[in-house]
Amino acid sequence: MVRKSARLIAAGITKTASHSQDNAYELAARQAKEIEDLKKKLKKKHKDLNKEKKLRSRQVEEERRCLDEAGNQIRETLAAYEFKEAVIEGSNVLRGLKQRAVEIMKRQLQEEVSKNGESFGWQVCQICYFEFSGALEHTPRILSCGHTYCFDCLATLCKNSTVQCPFCRTVTNFTNGVPENLAVLELCE
Numbered sequence: 001m002v003r004k005s006a007r008l009i010a011a012g013i014t015k016t017a018s019h020s021q022d023n024a025y026e027l028a029a030r031q032a033k034e035i036e037d038l039k040k041k042l043k044k045k046h047k048d049l050n051k052e053k054k055l056r057s058r059q060v061e062e063e064r065r066c067l068d069e070a071g072n073q074i075r076e077t078l079a080a081y082e083f084k085e086a087v088i089e090g091s092n093v094l095r096g097l098k099q100r101a102v103e104i105m106k107r108q109l110q111e112e113v114s115k116n117g118e119s120f121g122w123q124v125c126q127i128c129y130f131e132f133s134g135a136l137e138h139t140p141r142i143l144s145c146g147h148t149y150c151f152d153c154l155a156t157l158c159k160n161s162t163v164q165c166p167f168c169r170t171v172t173n174f175t176n177g178v179p180e181n182l183a184v185l186e187l188c189e
């Protein structure tokens with residue numbers, strides 16, 4: 001009886017011991033699994049973070065590219081603007097030079113006229129003998145033959161939108177108007 005109970009007790013201890021050993025294994029296994037899960041989570045986080053970093057750097061790259069493009073456009077616009085300014089300045093210089101040349105020619109002409117006492121033939125309309133000027137009726141108009149008369153005379157000679165030159169008989173069509181003889185006009189004004 002005593003023996004039996006002693007054996008039973010011994011068996012109980014062994015059982016308890018092996019039971020607590022089992023518990024320890026289980027705990028260790030659970031902890032190992034938890035650690036494994038944490039590692040997995042961490043790995044995923046890393047991956048996500050890397051993905052986001054790549055996306056961000058792509059965005060930054062794109063933004064930089066856009067900025068560069070905008071910068072280039074601004075530079076191009078500026079260059080075009082500067083070129084335009086230079087052209088305008090150039091044409092202003094040319095206009096100034098031309099104006100000075102016309103002034104000099106006018107002065108020489110006036111000197112010649114005051115010496116001769118009368119105007120040159122090309123300064124007056126060869127039909128009415130009025131001097132050409134900027135006043136509409138006296139503006140010099142050049143015909144397709146190259147001869148120049150005043151607006152008023154050509155208006156009088158005009159028939160069915162055409163004028164026959166009184167000097168060389170060439171017929172000029174009036175439909176689009178007759179251009180001013182600017183060279184004569186500039187010196188007569």
Ligand SMILES: [Zn+2]
Nearest residue numbers: 125128150153
């Ligand atoms: Zn005339």
Ligand SMILES: [Zn+2]
Nearest residue numbers: 145147165168
């Ligand atoms: Zn003519």
